[in-house]
Amino acid sequence: MSAVLPVGSNRTRLWGLTPRERLARMAAGQQLDFASGAGGGPLVANLAFVFDPAWLRFIAERPNHVLTVEGVPVLAHVEDLEPRLAVTFAMGHDLPLADPAGCVSVAYEELGALENEALRKREKPFLGRLTPETVRALERQSYFGxxxxxxxxxxxxxxxxxxxxxxxxxxxxxxxxxxxxxxxxxxxxxxxxxxxxxxxxxxxxxxxxxxxxxxxxxxxxxxxxxxxxxxxxxxxxxxxxxxxxxxxxxxxxxxxxxxxxxxxxxxxxxxxxxxxxxxxxxxxxxxxxxxxxxxxxxxxxxxxxxxxxxxxxxxxxxxxxxxxxxxxxxxxxxxxxxxxxxxxxxxxxxxxxxxxxxxxxxxxxxx
Missing domain, CATH: 1.20.120.1760 (CDP-alcohol phosphotransferase transmembrane (TM) domain)
Known part of the structure; x- marks a missing residue:
């Protein structure tokens, strides 16, 4: 079973849940373990952001890919330890990923819609930086999503x-x-x-x-x-x-x-x-x-x-x-x-x- 490593700390809540609590429920729903320690993975998630479960499935299906927002890695699927540590460092310090080290960097801003068969639609799932100022907007996006x-x-x-x-x-x-x-x-x-x-x-x-x-x-x-x-x-x-x-x-x-x-x-x-x-x-x-x-x-x-x-x-x-x-x-x-x-x-x-x-x-x- 694959595991996802949460990176960072964020006490702001979306729908009553912190990003870590959301990620834990998301991982359980997709049969993923929670990793610990810098070497954990191969999936890595930045807790400064919240996102639709579709993005975790998206990155889980793409080894050695990194999903970014304004250059900052949000989700990554990195098999090797060294590039995973680089991704983890960039997430923890809210920095762009300077060297993807063989990984494919995918910008959220450039991605199109995804099909959601269960909800009978095709649209771009929500993803955003969670702060007290963005809670209501992100809740609205996730609700309509x-x-x-x-x-x-x-x-x-x-x-x-x-x-x-x-x-x-x-x-x-x-x-x-x-x-x-x-x-x-x-x-x-x-x-x-x-x-x-x-x-x-x-x-x-x-x-x-x-x-x-x-x-x-x-x-x-x-x-x-x-x-x-x-x-x-x-x-x-x-x-x-x-x-x-x-x-x-x-x-x-x-x-x-x-x-x-x-x-x-x-x-x-x-x-x-x-x-x-x-x-x-x-x-x-x-x-x-x-x-x-x-x-x-x-x-x-x-x-x-x-x-x-x-x-x-x-x-x-x-x-x-x-x-x-x-x-x-x-x-x-x-x-x-x-x-x-x-x-x-x-x-x-x-x-x-x-x-x-x-x-x-x-x-x-x-x-």
């Missing part, structure tokens, strides 16, 4: 600033991502009951908070480097299961509101909403199983359509719009119609990919 590039329109355009405030607050008081997810799950259940009783506006208010927290828990996990297998299952399990219950509860709540759907129409709408949701997710799973990429990152159109496809958040926009008109039953019918349309689009996407794969590999346009 943890955002998925391909998602729905509310998560992409409406939630970010709200969720940033809540993520900072949660990090400051030491909340864990799973605690945030638990609070969100309770709000999700409460919103389901309120929809069932016809209290649509109150349910939407609680559902709105839940939807924002659904963003916060993931960002908190990525920013504080506390992602876990259970946290991922817990968060995504709730995301996967609850939407059909919301649509059913909304349909039942129409009775209390005073505009119920008749029995046959209600059954048809529920079959479309629940069946369409399940089949759409199965199509997405089949696409991943066959082509090893998400259906939403194949082509630019597919990424754009993810903004509005019949998932929870776009569907809630439809329900709220019709509720504002005093016709929540029309909203449910509109969501059913949009589910059919989205299902047809996803079916066509899958068939097009199968056909395209006969001529060339199906790869993400973000790669």
């Amino acid at each position: 943890a955002y998925k590039g391909v998602t729905d329109l509310l998560t992409k355009y409406l939630w970010p600033e709200w969720a940033l405030v809540l993520t900072r607050w949660a990090a400051r008081i030491g909340m864990t991502p799973n605690q945030v997810t638990t609070i969100g799950a309770l709000l999700c259940i409460a919103a389901t009951w309120l929809f069932h009783e016809g209290h649509f506006w109150t349910g939407i208010a609680l559902g709105l908070v839940f939807m924002v927290l659904d963003t916060v828990d993931g960002k908190l996990a990525r920013c504080t480097l506390t992602s876990s297998w259970w946290g991922n299952v817990f968060d995504h399990g709730i995301d996967l299961v609850h939407p059909p219950f919301w649509w059913w509860a909304w349909g039942v709540g129409l009775h209390a509101w005073g505009r119920p759907l008749d029995g046959e129409l209600f059954a048809t709408v529920m079959a479309v909403l629940i069946g369409g949701y399940v089949v759409q997710r199965l199509i997405e799973g089949a696409f991943i199983a066959r082509f090893r990429i998400h259906i939403h990152v194949w082509r630019p159109f597919d990424s754009w359509f993810r903004l509005i496809t019949a998932r929870r958040n776009p569907n809630m926009v439809i329900l709220v719009a019709f509720l504002a008109l005093g016709r929540p039953e029309w909203g449910l019918l509109a969501v059913a119609g949009w589910t059919i349309a989205s299902l047809a689009v996803h079916g066509v996407q899958l068939l097009q990919a199968i056909r395209a794969a006969r001529r060339r590999p199906v790869v993400s346009w973000l790669a």
Whole structure:
């Protein structure tokens, strides 16, 4: 197992963590040991800086490379002891690396974007010198760096600033991502009951908070480097299961509101909403199983359509719009119609990919 040697000392905190604590979590997540002593390595990290985990992976894959900012080494992968000592000295004294001694020096300023398959985007991960004056700017960079590039329109355009405030607050008081997810799950259940009783506006208010927290828990996990297998299952399990219950509860709540759907129409709408949701997710799973990429990152159109496809958040926009008109039953019918349309689009996407794969590999346009 490779080891990473931290160089220097920095008590300034980013998301409640010192650079050394961040590096320790980062190393553990990438199955790297922590080295000690000037001869440790072969990876070396400058604690005057903080950086996205992608840069540690980047340098770990490139023996005898040094990543610099304004000439000062930030990360290095140096196999031989003598040049490693030179890199360590330059880091510890905040000096440019005068003699790379056979290493390839790579300037951060000159590097381009990297693909992040997990977050479905291609961008340049954050890296910067951590001082008390740069904390907020670096937290903002790391937060937006943890955002998925391909998602729905509310998560992409409406939630970010709200969720940033809540993520900072949660990090400051030491909340864990799973605690945030638990609070969100309770709000999700409460919103389901309120929809069932016809209290649509109150349910939407609680559902709105839940939807924002659904963003916060993931960002908190990525920013504080506390992602876990259970946290991922817990968060995504709730995301996967609850939407059909919301649509059913909304349909039942129409009775209390005073505009119920008749029995046959209600059954048809529920079959479309629940069946369409399940089949759409199965199509997405089949696409991943066959082509090893998400259906939403194949082509630019597919990424754009993810903004509005019949998932929870776009569907809630439809329900709220019709509720504002005093016709929540029309909203449910509109969501059913949009589910059919989205299902047809996803079916066509899958068939097009199968056909395209006969001529060339199906790869993400973000790669």
